[in-house]
Amino acid sequence: MQTLHVELGERRYPIFIGSHLNPQQLLEPYIHGRQVMVVTNTTVQPLYLSHYVEAIEELGKQVAVCVLPDGEKYKNIEHLNLIFNALLEAGFNRDCTVLALGGGVIGDMAGFASACFQRGVYFIQVPTTLLSQVDSSVGGKTGINHPLGKNMIGAFQQPQVVLADMAQLKTLPARELSAGLAEVIKYALLGDEDFLIWLETNIEGLVARDFELLAEAVYRSCAHKARIVANDEKEQGERALLNLGHTFGHAIESYLGYGIWLHGEAVATGMVMAADLSYRMGWISQNDVERTKNIIQRAQLPVACPKIPLDEFLAYMSHDKKVLNGQLRLVLLKQLGQAIITKDFDVELMKQAILANQV
Amino acid sequence: MQTLHVELGERRYPIFIGSHLNPQQLLEPYIHGRQVMVVTNTTVQPLYLSHYVEAIEELGKQVAVCVLPDGEKYKNIEHLNLIFNALLEAGFNRDCTVLALGGGVIGDMAGFASACFQRGVYFIQVPTTLLSQVDSSVGGKTGINHPLGKNMIGAFQQPQVVLADMAQLKTLPARELSAGLAEVIKYALLGDEDFLIWLETNIEGLVARDFELLAEAVYRSCAHKARIVANDEKEQGERALLNLGHTFGHAIESYLGYGIWLHGEAVATGMVMAADLSYRMGWISQNDVERTKNIIQRAQLPVACPKIPLDEFLAYMSHDKKVLNGQLRLVLLKQLGQAIITKDFDVELMKQAILANQV
Structure with a gap:
């Protein structure tokens, strides 16, 4: 098991990364109060819920459970309210802990609920998808969607601890594993060429779900994100680097309709477009674009x-x-492994980069 | 005009207290971004909305307005969502300011909306009731009710600036003015006997809405609350002193049904019960209880x-x-002007204090 400490101003918290982690032992120091609300969804519930509920009950805690339907379309104010209902019906007071057991949607909703319930209670994350392990584990962004915009309502809420257990990825659908790898590749492309070289060596092992390789990829991704977020907790500047591929990807997702392509798939193609535009601006070589496409393709992700x-x-x-x-x-x-945020690009070249990467 | 600076960790903000304040001049340095959403209610709208909208438009800002129905019963998630709808329909981005123009309910809802919209935008308070001027101006508590409990969902959100204009109290119903005075009296009883003596001299002038006396009462109340909150922003300890009279009052409000008695009225009688129990515990004299009842009665508030x-x-x-x-x-x-938080009281004496102050 590896431990990554995320340093954040007044607070630091650990991310435990490994396989077949022992939740009872690892969670004990981080559960506040006697009451724990586990928020999960209908997909994760039959797979992993009892494992965690039993571990927490062994610690002598009162455990309640809130099971939401699975899917981004339920990330709204009505389903957020179901978490508040569950907390109040179970008689939880302000000295309690909310544990998110699931992917990004569950983490976002449970985290936001924990930020608002009684004006803030404790929060623990157990991300069960690769995407949420490398993305939601670090940064404290929580929230819900509004009919007029995604993630429009939310809070910055840091967890007490994150448990990222690679063994839980064995049940993840292949498409979702690849979508998580898109974000892993993103960290390499935007800031770490050594990591890119490591990925080029190990991408097939990652796709085959080698737990040790996955743990290493999660560790390096989280470490990378943690460095950026520590410098820019409230997203004033540098943190926007994490949006590599996202503006193009957002357009693809929006046009196709959310849920047709996974977010990671859209980001993958978005990164190809960003690389292609960077090449057309004369900043990176054609070979760099090919390397970008190549690693994305080997991760079973779309390049167009x-x-x-x-x-x-x-x-x-x-x-x-x-x-x-x-x-x-x-x-x-600006080069492979070094991204910049800029409004100084040629709009005509941007149009070419978009059109060149459609099929 | 008097200015009180609330000192809060990384941030400080001013409360401007006076009558016929100039909002254009006073707000200008504190409005962030080009977009300002004014949240108010149907009672305040015809009285004061245009005054503020025009002042802010004079500053070259884009102003949008969200008018909610008036009343505590609308302090819920559905009406909170109306503020989010208004923000998104007006195309507001994360660099905007939400201004609360109204009493405690509007302040709580607009403040909470500003804490959550895009994970946090800027907030300005213009409290238009005496209660909200002395209570919500300091402390940063915002939120909404849930069918299973009041103020169960919310956030700590500090304003950029507060404008407390006594001239706006001229339209306040007499019962609401008195309810605000209950909280003013509370600050004197719990921590400042000099202030109590000042109130005993000036209470009739306050009831008659002398702007200068009101401004002085608001200043001293806010200063008192600010000292307590600065020591205990997240309500771990000392801040609970502010609940003098509230546990008894909560029982009265709950039994009668919310909206029958005003919060301040219930707190007034609750403070009489707290004083009576303190007397029965041997901590204060019978004369102290009489002084407590007397000042409450002169403020046109119920003592039973x-x-x-x-x-x-x-x-x-x-x-x-x-x-x-x-x-x-x-x-x-423990004495008039010195409150304590304690679980060491005689339950039988508490019952006597409750029964002795019913009619």
């Missing part, structure tokens, strides 16, 4: 999206939240 | 509640949120 009318693609891009005061800013690559 | 069966009264008391892990803790008076 279906044909989308250019005007619609551009309209969706500018609706992205990362647009600051109407000025489109993109995360592009 | 209707007959409530004792078992029901006690049951409602122990449902109060201030009960920590099932142990009833009360705020009582």
Whole structure:
């Protein structure tokens, strides 16, 4: 097992990364109060819920459970309210802990509920997808969607501890594993060429779910994100680097309709477009673009999206939240392993990069 | 005009207290971004909304308005969502300011919305009731009710600035003015005998809405609360002193049904019960109890509640949120102007104090 400490101002918390972790032993120091609410979904419930409930009950805690339907479309205010209902019906007071057992949606909702319940209680994350292990484990972003925009309502809420157990990835659908690898590749591309080289060596092992390789990839991804977030907890600047591929990806997801492509799939193709534009700007070589496409393809991810009318693609891009005061800013690559945030790019070259990566 | 600076860790903010304040001049340095959402209610809207909208538009800002129905019963998740709808329909981004124009309910809801919208935007308070001027101006508590409990969902959100304009109190119903005075009296009783003596001299002038006296009362109340909150922002200890009269009052409000008695009225009678119990414990004199009743009565507030069966009264008391892990803790008076938080009181004497102050 590896332990990564996320350093955040007044607080630090550990991420325990390994396989077949012992939740009873690892969670004990981090559960506050006598009451623990486990929030999970209908997919994870039959697989892992009893394992955690039993471990926490062994610690002498009162455990209650809130099971939500599985899916991004339930990440709304109505289903958030179900968590509040569960907390109040179980008689929980302000000295309690909310544990998220699931992927990113469960982590976002349970985390936001813990930030708001009684104006803030304790929060623990047990991410059960690769994406949530490398993305939601670090950064404290929680929240829900609104019909007029994704993640529009939320809070920054840091967990007490994160347990990332690779053994739980054995039940993850292959498409979702690959979608998680898209974010792993993102960390390499935006800030760590050594990590990219490591991925180029080990990508097939990752796709085959080698627990040791997965643990290493999660550790390096979280460490990378933690460095960026520690410098910029509230997303004023550097943290926007984490959006590499996301503005293009957002347009793909929006046009296709959410849920058709997974977020990681859209980001994968978005990263190809960002790399291609960076090449057209003269910043990286054609070979760098090929390396980018190659690692994405070997992770079983799409390197091109279906044909989308250019005007619609551009309209969706500018609706992205990362647009600051109407000025489109993109995360592009100055070299492989070094991203920048810039609004100084050629719009015509951007259009070419979009059109060149559609099928 | 007087200015009180609330000192809070990384942040400080001013409360401007006076009459006929100039919002354009006073708000300008504290509005962030180009977009301002003014949240108000149907009662305040015809009285003061245009005054503020025009002042902010004069500053070259884009102003949008969200008008909620007036009343505590609308302090729920459905009406909170109306604020999010208004923000998103107006196209507001994360660099905006939410201004609460109204009493405690509007302040709580607009403040909580500002804490959650895009994971936190800027917040300004213009409290238009005496209660909200002396209570919600300091402390950063925001939130909404849940069918299973009041203020169960919320956030700590500090404003950039507070404008407390006494001239706006001229339209406040007399009962609400008195309810605000209950909280003013509370600050004197719990921590400042000099202030109590000042109130004993000036209470009729306050009831008659002398702006200068009101401003002085608001200043001293906010200063008192600010000292306590600065020591205990997240309500771990000393801040509970502010609940003087509230556990008894909560039982009265709950039994009568919310909205029958105003919160301040219930707190007033609750403070009489707390003083009476403190006398029965031998801590304060009978004359101290009479002074307490006297100042409350002169503020046009009730010193006794209707007959409530004792078992029901006690049951409602122990449902109060201030009960920590099932142990009833009360705020009582060691002397006039010096409150303590204690669970070491005689339950039989408490019953006597409750029964002795019913009519």
